[in-house]
Structure formats: C-alpha cells, structure tokens
C-alpha cells in the first residue's frame with residue numbers, strides 16, 4: 170500500500186480546528202483509494218513562538234523537507250502583534266518556510282461556488298462565471314528584501330524634527346520573473362489562454378523589468394497566449410467592474426497579496442478558497458483565509474478551504490486526480506444539500522443546516 | 538475685485554477636454570460670486586515631453602509656484618509607455634510636481650451619488666451610504682525611494698542564470714508619518730470621528746514604524762478619535778464587504794493608490810470623484826480617474842470629476858464655501874435632471890439625456 174507522509178502545520182487561531190477536518194478528509198480518501206496518509210503535526214507561527222520562541226523551529230523545517238507534502242492551516246493573532254523590530258512574529262514562520270522550501274509560485278484559484286453566490290456583496294450577474302487563477306510570486310519582492318529601522322538622528326526631517334527612519338526593499342532578479350511568468354503561461358494553456366500581468370511600470374523600476382521579462386518570455390515561448398498588462402491600481406478596479414473576464418492573473422508578491430484577497434472577497438466564497446505554493450521540491454497547501462482569532466476555539470470555523478487545500482494537494486503533489494475530484498464532489502454535494510457553516514449562511518438557511526467545524530468536516534468525509 | 542491665478546495643467550488623453558469644462562465652471566463661479574479667476578495653461582506629462590522632452594518643464598513649476606492653486610486634468614498614455622530606465626515618462630511630471638510643491642496629503646473623498654448607485658457592480662444595499670475620505674500619503678514610500686536596474690552579472694540567480702536585477706525602496710521618516718496621521722485625525726474630527734490606518738505591519742518594517750507613530754500621535758493628541766489598524770490585504774477585502782463602515786482611511790502612498798482606486802470603483806461613481814493634494818504652500822486638484830486615452834479626442838469624456846475638483850479648490854484653497862456648495866448643487870441638479878455622459882448611463886437613460894463633454898460642462902455652468 171502506497172504511503173504518503175504529510176507534514177501538518179495547524180498554527181494559530183482556528184488553525185487546529187480546521188486542520189482536524191483536513192485530516193479527517195485525508196483519512197476518508199485514504200480508505201476509499203487504498204493509500205496511507207501518515208500525518209504528523211509540527212509547530213509553526215505563534216504556537217511555535219509560545220513553545221520554543223521561534224516561529225519556524227528547525228525540527229519543523231526538517232519534517233517539512235522530509236515529507237511528501239505540507240498542509241498548513243493559518244498563522245498569526247493579536248497575541249503576537251508586536252511592532253519592535255526584534256520581536257519574533259508568527260508570520261516569519263510562514264515567510265520562512267516559503268523561502269526555505271523555495272515555494273516561489275502561489276496558485277490561488279478564485280471561483281464562485283454557485284450555491285454561495287448570494288453571499289457576495291457584488292451583483293449576481295457580475296460575479297456569475299468568475300473563475301480566475303491568481304499566480305502570485307511568493308519568495309521575492311518587499312517581503313524578502315533588506316529592511317531596517319534607524320532610531321537615531323538620521324531620521325531627522327526637513328522640518329527639523331528628529332526621529333526614526335525605516336525602509337523595506339522591493340527587489341527582483343530576472344530569473345525570478347522569468348520562472349513565475351512561465352508558470353502563469355503554463356496555467357493559462359490549461360485554462361482559457363489569457364494572462365493579465367499586473368505591475369506599476371509607470372512608477373517602479375522593478376515593474377518595468379517585470380513587464381519586459383514577461384513579454385520576452387511570452388513572445389519567445391507562449392505567443393499562443395493572449396497577454397495584457399494592467400497597472401495595479403487599474404487591476405484593483407477591474408476586479409470589481411469585470412471580474413468574470415479575468416483568466417490568469419500574474420503578479421509580484423505584495424500586489425498578489427492584496428489583489429488575491431480582494432478577488433477572493435468579491436466572490437463571497439472566501440471561506441472556500443484554497444491555495445497551493447509550489448517550488449522545485451515539496452509543496453505546501455493552505456487556505457486563502459487567515460487565522461480568524463476572533464472565532465478561534467468555538468468550533469464554528471469553516472473547514473472547507475482547508476479541505477479544498479487537501480484537494481489541491483491530491484492533484485498537484487500526488488497526481489491523484491480521481492481522489493481530488495471525489496473531494497471536490499463531496500464539498501459540492503454538502504453545499505447542494507444546503508449544509509453551511511456560520512460564515513456562509515444566508516437569511517434562508519434553516520437552523521438545522523448550520524453546522525460547526527467538526528460536523529461539516531464529517532459531512533464531507535461521509536460523502537467521499 | 539479679487540483675482541485668483543490658477544495654473545491649469547491639461548496634460549494628456551481626455552485631459553484637455555475635461556479641463557475646458559473645469560474652466561467653464563470657474564468662469565460661471567467668478568461671474569456669480571464676483572471673483573476673477575485668471576487661468577493659464579502650462580505643460581505637463583506626455584504633452585510636455587512632446588513639446589520639450591521634459592515631463593515637468595521648469596516654466597510649469599514656476600507657474601505653479603506663482604499661482605494661487607493648480608488644477609490638473611490627467612497625464613499618461615500608451616504613446617509614452619517605454620520600459621527602459623532612462624526614458625522620460627509622463628508620470629514623472631505628476632510625481633515631480635507633487636514632490637516639488639510638497640503635496641504630502643492626498644484627500645480622496647469617496648461617495649455614492651445616489652442617482653448613479655445603479656452604476657455600481659455592488660449590491661445597492663452594500664454601497665448605500667458609502668462616504669469615506671481616503672487620506673493617502675503622497676510624497677514618500679516606493680514612489681520616491683531610490684531605484685535602480687543592473688544589467689550585468691550581478692543579476693545572476695541561484696540557478697546559475699545570468700540576468701538583470703532591479704530594486705525600488707520603500708522608505709519613510711517619522712515626521713512624514715506624523716504629519717499625515719495628523720491630517721487624517723483632523724479630517725475625522727470634521728466627519729464621523731473614525732480612522733482606519735492601513736499597513737502591512739506583520740511583514741514590513743516601514744509599516745511597523747507607521748503603526749507605532751500613528752498610535753503615538755493618536756494617544757497624545759486625538760484620543761477622542763476611534764482608531765483601528767487594518768492590514769492592507771484585509772482592507773482590500775473590507776472595502777468590498779463593508780464599505781459603508783469606513784470613515785477616514787489613512788495609508789502610505791502605494792497602498793493608497795491601490796485602495797483609493799478600488800474604493801472609487803466600487804461606488805460606481807468613478808467618473809465623479811475628485812481629489813485634493815495639499816502641502817504647506819499652493820495646493821493641487823485633480824480628478825481621481827486617469828487620462829483614458831481610449832476615448833480621448835472624441836468629446837465624450839465625463840467632465841464631472843474635473844468640475845468637482847474645482848469645488849474642492851474653492852473650498853480648500855479659497856475658503857469659498859458658498860461657491861463650492863453652488864458647484865456641488867449644480868452637479869447634483871444635472872444628475873437629478875437625468876443628464877448623463879456615456880460612462881454613467883444605464884439601460885434606462887433616454888438617448889436625448891446622454892451628453893458629450895462640452896454639453897455636460899455647459900449644463901453644470903448654467904445651473905450655477
């Protein structure tokens with residue numbers, strides 16, 4: 170019997186609750202498809218800071234490297250919200266593992282689940298048919314450039330005030346743009362053949378290089394793909410005015426962070442969206458949403474994005490398309506049966522169809 | 538008779554067409570309120586590049602400095618879209634004048650004009666009552682930090698590829714954050730008393746400094762104002778899920794660029810939104826929208842954002858509140874009469890109510 174080792178990183182907030190449901194679904198898939206998933210938990214984020222003062226302990230990184238895939242839930246929370254430069258922060262765990270595993274491609278599919286269309290704040294006819302893939306560069310840019318804070322007189326301003334000064338650096342190398350562009354064009358070939366590349370080339374030097382490199386790769390290797398450049402401010406508008414027209418959207422790390430959350434929110438299916446972070450070795454899967462500290466520990470979080478992260482894992486890391494299809498079908502069946510967690514109910518949902526985290530996970534697992 | 542000198546910068550694309558309507562309205566205001574507005578055009582952006590190779594000629598800067606206020610239309614267009622580092626770009630004219638005049642505060646009111654609510658892609662009940670003021674820092678951050686491109690072997694990547702490398706720098710000094718925070722709190726005092734400060738403090742050092750400084754200013758001088766911190770990715774979502782709950786939003790330059798365009802678009806009133814850029818001397822007023830090269834020269838652009846920029850000028854630079862109110866009332870009256878430009882029509886607009894740029898400007902001027 171085939172065995173896959175999965176490194177599970179529950180993290181903070183609702184993380185442990187939704188991770189339990191991801192595992193439940195993995196077990197159901199294993200039983201039906203004759204595969205063994207061996208799931209081992211490791212520490213990351215705030216939980217790791219509390220346990221050992223380090224948001225990404227060496228043991229976690231080792232376990233991740235030795236695994237066949239990493240399943241992460243969420244990190245962060247107000248408990249660890251310090252602003253002093255030296256303080257350890259949960260997010261360093263997430264950024265650290267992305268960097269250490271070389272996960273430069275973040276795939277964020279943004280779709281509307283038809284039974285949930287009513288949860289969107291956009292008009293139904295505008296979100297109808299939204300189906301895009303956001304390809305976010307994940308190991309470069311402002312997130313990983315040199316940063317510093319100076320507390321001394323160097324911060325003195327033109328107006329004579331003395332004070333602090335701080336900077337972050339947005340840096341890209343050509344090969345980093347090249348490889349993410351290629352991922353975007355490859356994704357487009359399997360989809361509707363269109364790529365929107367988002368930058369701020371009218372201001373930023375990194376964006377001008379980005380635009381040149383994306384076009385060079387396009388013209389040389391992917392002339393069959395339709396490519397358009399969109400300035401980031403304009404992209405933030407077009408996601409709202411014509412979301413259904415986007416197919417693949419490729420952009421740098423920070424723009425991708427902002428635009429993918431905007432796109433996810435507009436579908437109304439935020440609690441349903443998964444992501445895959447891929448590099449040249451082991452890959453990582455996580456929900457697009459965060460750790461929701463406000464509802465942590467109450468057993469009401471929506472586990473479906475975590476479960477759909479398992480779907481992406483089955484597809485991308487294990488080539489188990491049948492199993493992935495089964496997971497997706499189970500999620501759709503649950504929605505079609507009218508079952509909902511609190512975040513996706515609407516006025517018409519009957520009381521007895523509103524499930525907690527555990528019951529929702531079970532409902533999906535039973536349908537696999 | 539009081540005389541004000543206004544430096545007019547028509548710029549590119551639809552710029553000259555909408556500027557003409559701004560002037561028409563200024564003339565009407567002058568006639569009714571017994572003031573002389575002396576309007577002189579100067580070159581900026583692509584038009585200035587074409588005329589003299591410089592997006593911000595010295596003569597323009599001189600005229601702006603000598604004026605009582607600057608009225609700008611829009612800059613940029615595909616004609617000047619070069620990506621080589623050395624090429625002059627229209628946007629340098631805009632960034633240059635902001636920097637030279639020290640216009641560190643960009644005020645972008647975002648409102649729904651009730652008769653246009655149907656133009657929004659959001660559900661009517663969600664945009665109902667949206668009324669926020671985005672306070673964008675305008676002379677710092679990534680827009681003005683050091684940037685460079687290296688073409689040599691320094692671009693070589695971990696994978697052995699040689700190539701380019703580029704960087705931009707996001708830098709802030711304490712006094713820059715302090716003064717913009719103060720502007721935001723002052724604005725909130727005249728409004729609903731709430732400020733959302735947007736940053737990415739879980740990743741960026743500049744954001745952590747931003748957050749500290751904003752809170753220090755708040756606690757010391759504006760404890761009466763309700764302050765919340767919102768991460769930029771979360772802000773991009775909340776603008777869509779609960780736009781009406783925002784009052785004042787304050788943020789750094791690039792985040793402000795992205796979020797203000799997102800907020801403007803979601804109202805459906807994009808062609809109606811003006812902005813003021815203020816510093817310690819002469820101020821500049823411009824529409825929130827761009828130069829729309831695709832419709833330039835056809836006489837169909839919506840001049841109302843330009844006209845409402847005149848309203849902001851009358852209010853902020855000349856303390857002519859009555860005149861400003863008259864301009865606003867005239868715009869509202871025009872909308873109430875069902876008059877529309879092409880961008881704000883809906884299925885129910887009768888043909889004879891769809892006006893060109895010139896006729897729309899005249900309709901407003903007549904009502905003053």
Ligand SMILES: CC(C)[C@H](C(=O)O)[C@@H](O)C(=O)O
Nearest residue numbers: 245260263264426739740770
């Ligand atoms: C937690 C944070 C550092 C992270 C990011 O910005 O990358 C998150 O927002 C995400 O999008 O995965």
Ligand SMILES: CC(C)[C@H](C(=O)O)[C@@H](O)C(=O)O
Nearest residue numbers: 371372402613628631632794
């Ligand atoms: C033209 C461009 C440089 C400018 C900016 O990004 O500041 C514009 O988008 C704006 O928002 O005023």
